[in-house]
Amino acid sequence: MSDIKVSIKNLYKIFGSNGKDMVQKVEEGATKSSLQAEHKHVLGLNNVNIDIPARRIQVIMGLSGSGKSTLIRHLNRLIEPTSGEIMVDGEDVLAMSDVELRNFRRNKMSMVFQKFALLPHRTVIDNVGYGLKIKGTDKAEINERSQKWIDRVGLSGFENNYPAQLSGGMQQRVGLARALATDAEILLMDEAFSALDPLIRNDMQDILLDLQEELHKTIIFITHDLDEALNIGDNIVILRDGAVIQQGSPQEIVLDPADDYVRDFIKDINRARVLDVSSVMKTGSNGTGLELASDVILELAMPAMIKADVTSANVMHDGEVIGVVTLADMIGGIARPESHEGEQVTYR
Amino acid sequence: MELFDDFPSMGRTDLRDLKKGIDFAFRDFSRDNGEAIEHFFDPLLFFMVWFEKLLMATPWPIMILIFAVLAWLGARSIGIVIGTIVSFLAIGYFGMWEDTMATVAIISVATFLCIGLGIPLGILMSRSNRLQAGVTPVLDIMQTIPSFVYLIPVVMLLGIGKVPGLIAVCIYALPPIVRLTNLGIRLVDKEVLEAAEAFGSSYRQKLFDVQIPLALPNIFAGVNQTIMMALAMVVIASMIGVKGLGVPVLRAVSNQYLALGLMNGLAIVALAVIFDRVSQQYGKRLQKHRQGGHGV
Numbered sequence: 001m002s003d004i005k006v007s008i009k010n011l012y013k014i015f016g017s018n019g020k021d022m023v024q025k026v027e028e029g030a031t032k033s034s035l036q037a038e039h040k041h042v043l044g045l046n047n048v049n050i051d052i053p054a055r056r057i058q059v060i061m062g063l064s065g066s067g068k069s070t071l072i073r074h075l076n077r078l079i080e081p082t083s084g085e086i087m088v089d090g091e092d093v094l095a096m097s098d099v100e101l102r103n104f105r106r107n108k109m110s111m112v113f114q115k116f117a118l119l120p121h122r123t124v125i126d127n128v129g130y131g132l133k134i135k136g137t138d139k140a141e142i143n144e145r146s147q148k149w150i151d152r153v154g155l156s157g158f159e160n161n162y163p164a165q166l167s168g169g170m171q172q173r174v175g176l177a178r179a180l181a182t183d184a185e186i187l188l189m190d191e192a193f194s195a196l197d198p199l200i201r202n203d204m205q206d207i208l209l210d211l212q213e214e215l216h217k218t219i220i221f222i223t224h225d226l227d228e229a230l231n232i233g234d235n236i237v238i239l240r241d242g243a244v245i246q247q248g249s250p251q252e253i254v255l256d257p258a259d260d261y262v263r264d265f266i267k268d269i270n271r272a273r274v275l276d277v278s279s280v281m282k283t284g285s286n287g288t289g290l291e292l293a294s295d296v297i298l299e300l301a302m303p304a305m306i307k308a309d310v311t312s313a314n315v316m317h318d319g320e321v322i323g324v325v326t327l328a329d330m331i332g333g334i335a336r337p338e339s340h341e342g343e344q345v346t347y348r
Numbered sequence: 349m350e351l352f353d354d355f356p357s358m359g360r361t362d363l364r365d366l367k368k369g370i371d372f373a374f375r376d377f378s379r380d381n382g383e384a385i386e387h388f389f390d391p392l393l394f395f396m397v398w399f400e401k402l403l404m405a406t407p408w409p410i411m412i413l414i415f416a417v418l419a420w421l422g423a424r425s426i427g428i429v430i431g432t433i434v435s436f437l438a439i440g441y442f443g444m445w446e447d448t449m450a451t452v453a454i455i456s457v458a459t460f461l462c463i464g465l466g467i468p469l470g471i472l473m474s475r476s477n478r479l480q481a482g483v484t485p486v487l488d489i490m491q492t493i494p495s496f497v498y499l500i501p502v503v504m505l506l507g508i509g510k511v512p513g514l515i516a517v518c519i520y521a522l523p524p525i526v527r528l529t530n531l532g533i534r535l536v537d538k539e540v541l542e543a544a545e546a547f548g549s550s551y552r553q554k555l556f557d558v559q560i561p562l563a564l565p566n567i568f569a570g571v572n573q574t575i576m577m578a579l580a581m582v583v584i585a586s587m588i589g590v591k592g593l594g595v596p597v598l599r600a601v602s603n604q605y606l607a608l609g610l611m612n613g614l615a616i617v618a619l620a621v622i623f624d625r626v627s628q629q630y631g632k633r634l635q636k637h638r639q640g641g642h643g644v
Contacts, residue, residue, distance in 0.1 A: 076546055106548035117543035121561045121637050130557075131547045162637035182547070 005054035005186065005218040006075065011084030012048075013070055013242070016041030019082040032241040044070045046243040048084070052235075054185075055216040057208075059233030061223050067242035068222045072190050075220065076109045077101055088186070106135045110179035114191040116171045118163040118178075125150060125159040127174050131182035149177035153207065169200035173207070180211070189221045193228065201225075205232050226265055230254070230274045238262055251279045255333075271334040272299040277315050280333035281323035287314035294322060298330050305330075378505045389511045392457075396510050400453040400591070404446055411449070412436050419622065423629035431625075435618040444593065444615050451582055451592035451619065454510070458517040458578045463571060466522050470529025470567075471555070480530065487523040495520060495584045503588055513590030517581040524573035532566025533559050568631035575627060579620045593619075 014022045014035070022030075022041045032043040045067050052058045062068045073079040074086060077093060086093040088108065096104060110131060118127050126133075129146040137145075150159055153173040163171050172192060179187055193201045209232060212219065223229050229236050230250045237247040238258075246258035254274050257263040278294035290313035292301050305313055305327055312326040358366070403411065412433055419432040439448050473480045499516055506512040536559050544558045560567070586594025593612045600609030 078542060078546060102548045102550060104548070105546060111543070111546040113539060113543055115539050117537070117539040119540060119558065119561075121564075121635075133557075134544075134547050134549050134553055164637060178547075188546075 003054050004051045005089065006050075006052040006220070007085075007087040008048055008050045008052075008071075008074075009085040009087075010047055010049065011045050011071075011074060011086065012082045013044035013067075013074065013079065014041050014082045015044050023083050043242050045074070045081070045084075046241065048239075048242070048244055050237055050244065050247065052218065052220060054218050056234040057212060057219040057221055057232050059221045059223060059229040059236045060239060061226065061229045061236060062239035063224055065241075066239040068224075068239050069190055070242070071239065072188050072220060072222050075186075075188060076105050076111065106131065106182065108184055109186040109188060110182050110184040111188040111190065112172070112175045112179045112192040114195055116163070116168075116175045116195075118171060118174055120163055123160045123162060124155060124166070124174050127163065128177045128181050130178055135182065145181055146177070149181045152180075152211070153177045167200075168196050169204065172196060172204060176204075176207070180215070185218055187217045187219045189219060191222050191224065194223065194225065201228065208232060226269055230269060238265070250274050251276065255279055267336065270299070271336075272302070272330075273297055275333050277301050277313075277325050277330075278317070278323070280329045281315045281325040282329065284324040285314055285321040287312045287321075287324045290314070291316045291321075292325065293317070298334060301325070302327065302330055374501065374504065378501075382505050382507075386506055386511075389506070392514070393509075393511050396453065396457055396514065399457060400450055403449040403453050408440055408445060415622075419626050422626035424633065425629060428622075428625050428629065432622050435622060439615050439618065442611055442615075444596075444612060447591070447593045447596060447612070448615055448619070450590075451579075451594070451616070454514060454517065454585065454590055454592060455575065455578050455582070455619070455623075458514055458521060459571070459575050461514070462518055462522045462525050462574045462578070465518075466525035466570070466574070467529050467567065470526045470570075471533060471560075473526065473530040474533035474559075483526070487526060490519050491523045495581065499584070499588060508589035510590055512588050513585040516588065517578050517585050520581050521574045521577040524577060525567070525570035528566045528570030528573070529563065532563030532570075535566065536562045565631060565635050568627070568634060572624060572627045572631065575623045576620060579616060579623070582616055 012023045012026065013019075014026070016022065016039070018039075019041060022035060022039060022043075025035065025039065026043060026046055030038075030043075032046075035041050035043050048071060050058075050060075060068050060071060070079060074081050075088070075093070077096075081094065084094075088104075091104075093101075093104065119130065122130070125143065125146050128149055129137075129142040132142045132145060147159070150156060153176055155170060155173055155177070158166065158170065163174065166174070172195075175192070179189075193204045196204060205228060208219075221229075221232060233250055235247065236250055236253055238245045238253070238261075240261055246253060246262050248256075251274065253262065254266055254269070254271055257266055275298050276295045277292050277298065280298070281294075288310045290305060290308045290310050292304070292313045292315055294315050294317040296304075301313075305311070311328075312324055314321045315323040315325055357363075406414075415436055416429050416433050419429045423429070436448075439445060469483070473483055495516060498519055499512075502512045502515055506515070540558055540562065541554065544554050549557065582590075582592055583594040583597050586592060586598050593616050596608055596612045597616075599605065600612065
């Protein structure tokens with residue numbers, strides 16, 4: 001695995017007047033509801049430990065109230081933790097002075113917001129250049145770099161429009177361009193596409209993946225939408241009541257959900273679109289003729305096998321056979337984990 | 349039963365002594381410090397006299413031209429410019445030019461003074477709930493206490509003239525700008541503010557790039573209200589020696605001159621309408637970015 005960019009250790013956030021003392025109560029086993037009922041404190045984050053690799057897309061997902069937006073705001077200290085440690089590139093974010101924190105936010109970490117949070121009184125180009133202006137970059141350079149990002153997100157021609165004149169999808173492109181324009185290595189995206197309608201959301205995901213292929217930023221992406229998480233995430237962390245329930249690659253989560261909560265989450269997803277052939281293959285090399293790359297998703301692999309009229313194929317990685325996969329393995333892979341007994345699936 | 353019939357009030361002599369005590373204390377204070385306080389306001393007085401003379405000395409066609417240009421710059425509306433020109437021509441034709449200039453002078457100075465004091469105070473209030481809790485009742489008092497009541501100490505301290513008049517006007521006209529600046533900044537979208545913070549804005553950058561621009565519509569409503577309140581004080585200010593349209597109104601009241609009162613009263617109304625329309629239109633233009641619609 002690649003090197004660690006952001007490391008979160010033993011992070012607690014408890015909202016309330018006396019949060020510090022409540023950490024111990026939580027360590028001793030108090031839950032979100034018991035803390036609320038007995039001590040009138042709200043458990044925001046409960047012993048979160050995540051290592052976020054550099055140059056990947058790390059998705060943090062959970063339902064509303066699971067603490068994901070709280071968590072992402074700890075990374076640039078928009079919210080102060082109750083206790084714990086956050087290291088970015090080996091630097092302790094929580095130890096930073098005001099000035100250091102400001103420079104950190106200006107240069108290292110930028111953010112995209114769910115409701116766009118654009119400046120309504122500034123034009124598109126001025127919004128995109130906002131982060132640079134705060135840094136004190138000179139005017140000509142701001143405009144040049146802003147223009148580059150406006151073109152890159154496909155908003156050429158709208159430079160002098162105001163945000164209110166743009167659609168939601170276009171406004172979020174401005175938000176994305178604004179975050180990219182500062183050349184920060186880390187991009188925080190707080191439910192960035194959740195306010196957009198499904199088609200636009202898919203467009204934006206494609207734009208993001210497209211940009212990522214070229215930029216290799218460390219992206220921390222918050223979402224409540226599992227399809228989105230599986231589509232863009234290299235790694236996924238699932239939060240519930242402020243605690244990490246499971247972390248792993250999309251494949252791992254789909255194949256091996258940690259508990260019923262996660263199982264419930266992945267119930268309705270299209271597994272053939274997430275799983276690749278390597279995740280369902282077996283050892284061996286006795287496939288019949290056809291060779292499949294290890295990262296081909298089942299949705300594409302199955303029609304390919306049917307078209308070639310074979311029932312098994314060798315799985316290839318870097319030019320070598322690493323396993324064999326059959327149509328039956330694939331069908332087994334896309335079946336839901338629990339079989340929903342009682343549901344009538346065969347004709348009697 | 350006695351308690352129910354007679355209110356347990358302070359004794360008459362005690363009460364008289366208390367009032368006397370306060371009166372004498374203040375009289376001594378003003379005797380000792382009146383002069384120093386007067387001198388403190390000298391630069392302001394000097395400026396007001398100079399400004400009033402400037403307005404009166406400028407030939408009337410030039411003044412009307414200046415008003416027309418200002419109205420155009422503010423409102424960008426031919427109708428309002430024509431209205432302004434016609435109003436000032438009528439004012440001049442009915443012999444109220446000089447008084448009107450004096451009134452315009454004090455209103456302008458009072459407005460700028462209120463803006464200069466009120467906006468910073470409003471910004472500070474928006475930053476601190478404690479300050480807001482402390483200042484709000486003072487503003488309430490300033491707006492509701494009868495003007496004559498605070499005229500007494502002001503006149504005792506500073507005598508009669510332009511400066512006490514200006515202070516009286518400002519006491520009445522200051523609250524709206526303070527309130528609306530405070531409100532406007534508190535109403536700024538939290539998300540936009542958070543974004544500013546996330547990009548590493550300093551306090552100054554947040555204030556000038558985000559808070560003030562987004563609060564501007566409310567701040568401008570405050571400026572507009574301040575101008576209107578200042579105009580409402582013209583007649584009362586004239587009681588303590590401020591020249592202007594209030595003086596003939598006051599004379600008309602005491603002598604029952606209907607026409608004189610009506611004409612000068614209408615001149616005040618004309619000024620109010622012009623100031624109001626121009627400042628409102630200007631405020632509206634400041635938020636043209638709020639209009640939706642695609643393309644343009």
